[in-house]
Amino acid sequence: MGQSPEANRQLREVQALFIKHQPAVRAMAIALTGDFSMAEDIVQETFITVTEKAGSFTLGTNFSAWVGTIVRYKVLQKHRPWPRLSSEVIESLTAGVSPEAEDDRLSALLTCLEELPPRARELIRLRYYGEHGPQEIAGLLTRSVAGVNAALVKARDLLRGCVRRKLAAEEVPHVSW
C-alpha cells in the first residue's frame, strides 16, 4: 500500500530473485563466518536490504553481483566470533565472487546425500542438521575428535565428487566459485 503497481511488481520480482538465490546467499555467509546462526541473521538482514533497495536494482542486470555486495557488507558489519577471518581476507575472498542460484547443485547434493554410506550420512546429519561441532559429535558417537574430523572431511570429499559427477552427467554448466 502506498506504492505504485509498477513499484510493487518490481519489489516482488526482486524478492523472487532473492528467494531463488537464498541457498547460495546462506552458503556464502556460512563459509565466510563459519557460524550457522550468524549466517542466518545475515540472510535475513540481506533480505531486508534487498527489499529496501529493490527500486534501485535494474531487472535484467546481474542480481548475483548486487546481492553478493550486500552479503559482503553484512558480513563485514557483523561482530564475528573468534575464530574469524579478517576484513582484508573477506574483501579478497569476495572480490568478483557472487552467490549464483544453486538449484541444480542443491538438487544433486540431496541425491548424493542419499547415496552416502550410512555412517557418513549419520555424521553429516549430526554436523549439519543437528548443528553439532566435531567435539560434540565425538562425544555422541564415542569417537575421537580427530577421527570425527577426518570422517567429516572424507564425507564431504565423497559428496563433492558425487555432485561434480552428477552435474557433469546432466551437462549442467559448472558454477565456478
Add this chain to the structure above:
Amino acid sequence: MSAGEWDATDTPRGGGDTLNAGRTAALIEAWLDRQIEGPELAELETLLLESAAARAAFWERGMLHGLLYEAAKTADGSLDAAVPAPAAAASRPPGSRWFSLVTSLALLLAGCLLGGLAAAQAGLTAGGPLSLLFSRESFEDGRPEVAFLPKTLNTWGGDATEVVGAQQGVTPPDGGKMLRFVGPSKPGSENLATKASEIWRFIDLDQARGLVATEAICVELTAFFNDARGADAAALCGITLVATDIDPRELSGEEWLEQLTLAELRPEAMAIAEVREIFDSQRSTWQPVSAALSVPSRARYLIVHCWAEIRRTDEPIIEQTAAGRFVDDISIRVIPNQPAWR
C-alpha cells in the same frame, strides 16, 4: 585441534601458484568446522590473500559446506536417524537465545501452518517452510514516538520509553542500544495501562502478503525482554498480534482496543494472539517471547503490541525510574500458508 590432523586429499586448481594443496585444504576444512587455532588461522589468511588457487579452494569447499546445511535441513526425513535426534542447543553458546526461540516458534508454527506445512515442505524452499523477516527493530536509530498510538504505518509509538545503552547489569543483545520502558500511559486506574508501559506498531498486511507473494499467511512476532530487577518483582511482559480490517490509524480515544477486540462482531477479519510471561531472573540473558497468528484473508492490518509491567498496583510510582525493564530485537516474520512458487 591442529589442522595437521585433517586428511583432505582434494587438489585445488593451482594455476601458477606454488600452493601446498593438501595443507590449504586441511586449513580450510579446519576453518569450516571452527577447529582452527591462531597460528593456523594466520597461515590460512596468508594463503587466501596471496593465492587465487587457495581462494578457489575456499569457495569450492565453503559452498559445499554451506549448501550441506541447507540440504541437511531439507533431507532430514530421509537422512539416517539411527542416532538420537541431536539437540541443537548443545552446539550453541551458553545463554544463546536462538534455541529457545526456535523451539517455541516451532511449537507455535505447528498450529499456524497446519494447512500449508506439507505443501511448503514439498518445495517452497530448500530450507523447509519459508519464513521471511518482515521487519526487525533493535532501536539503534531512535525510540518510538511518545503518543498513545502511532500516527503512521510501520513506525513504533506508545508510552514513554527511552533508548539506552547497557545499564543496570543489562547489555543489549545486539548492537549498542535497547529500549527501556519508562512509564505507563494512564496513571490513576488499576488496569494494564496503569501498570504497564506499551509500544505499538501498525502494519499493512498487503506488504506482508507481498513479501511471500501469497494471500494466506501466518505472522510470527518475537521480542526479547529483560528485567534489571530480577525475579523478585515477578512482573509480567507480553506481546500481542491483532489482525483486523479496521485501519488502526483511524481509531482514537480509549475505545479503540475495545473496537478491535470485539471479535464476535468481526469474526471474518479478526484474529488475536497474545502471550504473557513472567520475567525470568537472569539479567545476563534475554528472554524470548513469541506469538504466531494465522491471518484471516479479509484482515487488512496487523497491530503489533509489546509491553512490560513496570510497577505492581501497590508499588509507588517512583519505582518506574528506579530500575529498568527492557525490550530489544523485535522481529516480525511472514510465513505463507500455501506455496506461491517453486
